[in-house]
Amino acid sequence: MIKEKSYYLSIFGVDEALLAMLVNEALSRGGQYADLFFENTSYGNLVLRDGAVTTGGSHVDFGVGIRVLEGEKTGYAYSESTARADMIACARAASAIAESAQAVVDNATRAAFCGTPNPSADRYPVKEEWSSRGMDAFLPFLRDVDAEIRRRDARVEKLTAVLSFQETDVLMYNSLGELKWETRPMGNVNVSVVFRQGSRIENNSVSRSWRCGAEMLGPSLVKELADAAVKNLDARFQAGRPKGGRMSVVMGAGSSGILLHEAMGHAFEADFNRKGISIFADKMGQRICSDDITIVDDGTLKGNRGALNFDDEGVPGQRTVMVDRGVLSSYLHDRISAAHYGVAPTGNGRRESFRYAPIPRMRATYMESGKANPADIIADVKQGIYVDEFANGQVKIGEGDFTFYVKAGFLIEDGRLTMPVKDINIIGNGPEALRDIVAVGNDLEIDPLTWVCGKEQSVPVSCGIPTVMVKSLTVGGE
Amino acid sequence: MEFALRSGADAVRITLNKNLTDLVGILNGEVDKVSHSLDRSLQIALFVDGRYGAFSSNRLEKSKLEEFVLGAIGTVKMLEEDKFRKLPEAERKVKGVSTGMEPGLYDPACLDVDETFRRKMAMDLSLWKEKESLEKGFTILSEEAEYSDSVSDLVVMDSDGLYARHCETAFEIVSEFTIADPDGRLFSGYWWDSSWRLAGVDPSACARKALERTVEQMNPMAMPGGKYSVVVDSECASRLLSPVLSALGGFAVQQNNSFLADDLGRKVFAEKMTLVDLPLEKGATGARLFDSEGVATREMPVIDHGVVKTFFLNTYIAGKMGMEPTVEDSTRVKLMPVGECRDIAGLMAAVGEGILITGFNGGNSNAATGDFSYGIEGFYFRDGRIVHPVRELLMTGNFKTLWNSLSLVADDARPCLVKQIPSLVFSSADMSA
Numbered sequence: 001m002i003k004e005k006s007y008y009l010s011i012f013g014v015d016e017a018l019l020a021m022l023v024n025e026a027l028s029r030g031g032q033y034a035d036l037f038f039e040n041t042s043y044g045n046l047v048l049r050d051g052a053v054t055t056g057g058s059h060v061d062f063g064v065g066i067r068v069l070e071g072e073k074t075g076y077a078y079s080e081s082t083a084r085a086d087m088i089a090c091a092r093a094a095s096a097i098a099e100s101a102q103a104v105v106d107n108a109t110r111a112a113f114c115g116t117p118n119p120s121a122d123r124y125p126v127k128e129e130w131s132s133r134g135m136d137a138f139l140p141f142l143r144d145v146d147a148e149i150r151r152r153d154a155r156v157e158k159l160t161a162v163l164s165f166q167e168t169d170v171l172m173y174n175s176l177g178e179l180k181w182e183t184r185p186m187g188n189v190n191v192s193v194v195f196r197q198g199s200r201i202e203n204n205s206v207s208r209s210w211r212c213g214a215e216m217l218g219p220s221l222v223k224e225l226a227d228a229a230v231k232n233l234d235a236r237f238q239a240g241r242p243k244g245g246r247m248s249v250v251m252g253a254g255s256s257g258i259l260l261h262e263a264m265g266h267a268f269e270a271d272f273n274r275k276g277i278s279i280f281a282d283k284m285g286q287r288i289c290s291d292d293i294t295i296v297d298d299g300t301l302k303g304n305r306g307a308l309n310f311d312d313e314g315v316p317g318q319r320t321v322m323v324d325r326g327v328l329s330s331y332l333h334d335r336i337s338a339a340h341y342g343v344a345p346t347g348n349g350r351r352e353s354f355r356y357a358p359i360p361r362m363r364a365t366y367m368e369s370g371k372a373n374p375a376d377i378i379a380d381v382k383q384g385i386y387v388d389e390f391a392n393g394q395v396k397i398g399e400g401d402f403t404f405y406v407k408a409g410f411l412i413e414d415g416r417l418t419m420p421v422k423d424i425n426i427i428g429n430g431p432e433a434l435r436d437i438v439a440v441g442n443d444l445e446i447d448p449l450t451w452v453c454g455k456e457q458s459v460p461v462s463c464g465i466p467t468v469m470v471k472s473l474t475v476g477g478e
Numbered sequence: 479m480e481f482a483l484r485s486g487a488d489a490v491r492i493t494l495n496k497n498l499t500d501l502v503g504i505l506n507g508e509v510d511k512v513s514h515s516l517d518r519s520l521q522i523a524l525f526v527d528g529r530y531g532a533f534s535s536n537r538l539e540k541s542k543l544e545e546f547v548l549g550a551i552g553t554v555k556m557l558e559e560d561k562f563r564k565l566p567e568a569e570r571k572v573k574g575v576s577t578g579m580e581p582g583l584y585d586p587a588c589l590d591v592d593e594t595f596r597r598k599m600a601m602d603l604s605l606w607k608e609k610e611s612l613e614k615g616f617t618i619l620s621e622e623a624e625y626s627d628s629v630s631d632l633v634v635m636d637s638d639g640l641y642a643r644h645c646e647t648a649f650e651i652v653s654e655f656t657i658a659d660p661d662g663r664l665f666s667g668y669w670w671d672s673s674w675r676l677a678g679v680d681p682s683a684c685a686r687k688a689l690e691r692t693v694e695q696m697n698p699m700a701m702p703g704g705k706y707s708v709v710v711d712s713e714c715a716s717r718l719l720s721p722v723l724s725a726l727g728g729f730a731v732q733q734n735n736s737f738l739a740d741d742l743g744r745k746v747f748a749e750k751m752t753l754v755d756l757p758l759e760k761g762a763t764g765a766r767l768f769d770s771e772g773v774a775t776r777e778m779p780v781i782d783h784g785v786v787k788t789f790f791l792n793t794y795i796a797g798k799m800g801m802e803p804t805v806e807d808s809t810r811v812k813l814m815p816v817g818e819c820r821d822i823a824g825l826m827a828a829v830g831e832g833i834l835i836t837g838f839n840g841g842n843s844n845a846a847t848g849d850f851s852y853g854i855e856g857f858y859f860r861d862g863r864i865v866h867p868v869r870e871l872l873m874t875g876n877f878k879t880l881w882n883s884l885s886l887v888a889d890d891a892r893p894c895l896v897k898q899i900p901s902l903v904f905s906s907a908d909m910s911a
Contacts (some may be wrong), residue, residue: 054557057531063536096514398664404840
């Protein structure tokens with residue numbers, strides 16, 4: 001959502017002359033670049049538990065972060081007040097990184113992205129602003145979710161549904177003279193259900209999240225959440241642990257994109273490579289996997305959690321091909337790493353809030369579709385595992401060792417899905433796993449879950465993948 | 479609070495937070511990052527017409543706050559009634575904790591810390607100038623380090639007369655290395671320390687420990703899967719206890735999303751497992767005299783010789799469950815020592831052969847069933863001595879089964895950790911490789 005510039009200047013109580021003065025103050029002790037990041041976030045939430053919406057709240061987070069760069073070094077400070085004196089003090093604190101005592105705006109190594117934010121090119125247009133309606137308007141949606149899931153399956157014992165939403169006004173200004181502004185919406189629904197079958201208890205959690213307004217709430221979303229909440233419920237009660245060890249892993253389309261996020265995406269973030277600590281640090285331009293594989297990090301998917309008109313450094317959101325038909329073609333850059341490598345930033349400079357300096361982060365990371373039929377991929381596996389529901393993942397950047405936690409899946413025996421499995425961790429090595437992808441399906445799905453990446457700071461992301469087969473990973477079991 | 483009461487609230491609880499943090503980061507022997515942050519926020523819990531809502535804002539100007547509170551009261555009135563929402567009874571609330579200094583976690587030395595000192599502490603964390611002499615059979619690719627200090631101040635008050643304050647200083651250091659072996663394989667490792675006392679952290683020792691832990695990981699070998707005895711380092715042992723504490727939490731129990739929901743008063747863990755909560759130990763990391771409702775914390779058994787002794791029940795959940803409230807959450811739990819071994823070396827000697835777990839790579843657990851699966855970092859040991867690091871190893875099981883196999887607990891919990899969980903031994907765990 002992009003409103004008039006005057007709206008943003010007014011909210012933060014600033015004008016363009018003051019912004020310029022603050023940047024000059026930030027560079028008064030030296031440094032080559034400075035930027036300001038103003039944020040005004042209004043957050044609301046409602047909780048349905050035990051059949052009633054009895055908890056709700058709203059939260060306001062407001063402030064400005066000021067950053068000074070001297071070479072690749074960062075000085076950062078923030079203020080929760082935009083009073084002139086508070087911001088000047090903040091700028092002086094950020095300037096502490098600089099030691100040259102002489103400001104030199106280095107346009108040669110800092111790309112400028114001039115132009116005015118364009119509402120017609122907005123990647124998260126809003127039909128119904130969250131703040132335009134009272135919270136009571138959202139209560140029926142949560143009640144409908146509760147009723148529909150209970151109607152679908154009598155085994156529901158407890159259900160918690162949480163609706164949370166936010167609108168974040170952002171104003172950015174930097175020493176290149178660029179001024180950018182926009183409002184970033186986000187709506188999330190998370191549903192946790194506890195089921196009882198005899199003496200056995202099982203749980204399931206489902207979520208949906210988009211950068212959009214309150215128009216996301218409606219009967220189709222109720223149905224989608226209910227479908228997901230009771231999906232494979234019988235299998236969940238029958239599920240066991242496989243015999244652990246190395247085996248072929250078929251990863252279903254959609255949320256299996258966590259493989260890309262953990263095993264590859266983090267290792268492609270340029271700060272790790274700039275510091276030489278990524279396992280892919282010396283692989284640019286080299287073939288790292290089959291030419292069936294193209295991996296993208298994309299900020300242009302309309303309404304996606306990872307969509308960005310601008311990143312948090314004012315760089316336009318864009319689509320970045322990291323692996324082009326098997327060849328490592330680009331890292332994910334913020335302004336610091338882009339200057340280091342002598343390339344343009346890729347719009348991946350992101351931050352959790354004004355309290356943090358931006359660093360290279362993923363947006364929506366996915367693999368493009370291949371040619372294989374997903375059913376044929378499964379049919380080709382003699383013994384292995386099929387997984388398509390996940391909870392979380394992690395990676396060690398230097399070693400490339402990654403893990404992800406599988407909530408549900410199936411054994412594959414002689415090309416057929418057999419015993420349901422759940423609650424197992426899978427571990428592998430990023431470059432090896434990438435090389436071991438031997439089949440890519442034709443069924444790319446971008447996952448709609450509420451994915452959050454926690455690299456130093458929490459930012460919303462998403463992921464996607466077509467059905468793929470990894471020849472060998474280590475699967476937890478008994 | 480008075481404005482909210484005048485505007486229609488029946489009861490109010492206010493929590494004010496203030497935190498001041500300064501940080502200096504080092505990359506490869508040079509200052510790479512400095513940051514300064516001051517956070518203030520107000521949280522307000524409103525009880526209106528039998529309804530409840532929780533709100534927060536960091537816009538503390540009077541006019542903004544009044545506007546915010548009026549909107550919040552309007553929101554609460556839209557919600558459904560909940561008769562169990564109320565302030566805690568007066569006799570449960572903490573008293574006489576009004577200066578914030580009572581837990582003994584404030585070091586006035588924080589007032590003397592300036593930018594020059596911070597840079598010196600951060601630079602003292604760096605071993606980069608010794609790089610060439612340190613590189614014996616490996617190359618140091620990257621060294622990152624951070625020094626930070628903070629002062630936090632928290633006040634909780636409510637409309638029934640509660641006023642409680644907690645002040646704390648924190649001085650933290652962390653060092654991280656990435657190295658390459660002669661074949662170009664990368665290994666990373668870190669170490670950290672923190673204390674509420676400035677004199678409680680030693681930068682030089684931290685960096686050397688970080689490098690030592692990184693170098694130890696070179697030449698890892700795959701292990702066959704199977705059942706192993708495991709020794710878990712105190713640095714990471716709390717990872718295996720946290721899901722147990724979560725399962726004792728009121729919300730999980732009330733929602734039946736807890737594998738211990740039916741186990742209050744039952745013996746479900748090993749006889750050797752005794753866990754106590756010690757929130758009142760003055761000057762100890764994590765000490766806290768009241769919870770988020772202002773309820774006084776107290777020393778209490780959590781698990782006594784394998785018997786579950788308590789759930790963590792705040793006023794609301796206790797009311798819903800028809801039980802006596804306790805406290806919102808565990809504060810500073812301590813797992814009591816078992817046997818004569820004082821440290822990891824003693825535990826490995828006692829066990830003979832098995833896996834020493836020094837860290838976890840990912841993994842998770844199922845709150846309803848207690849099933850878990852974690853990636854393991856650590857070493858294979860035999861005859862009480864480390865043989866080699868392990869790679870791509872997973873530990874999978876169920877928490878009830880795992881904690882039933884607890885056989886030894888050392889006495890080496892680090893003072894800087896809130897959860898005082900020493901190194902320990904499980905006699906059997908399933909490993910996949």
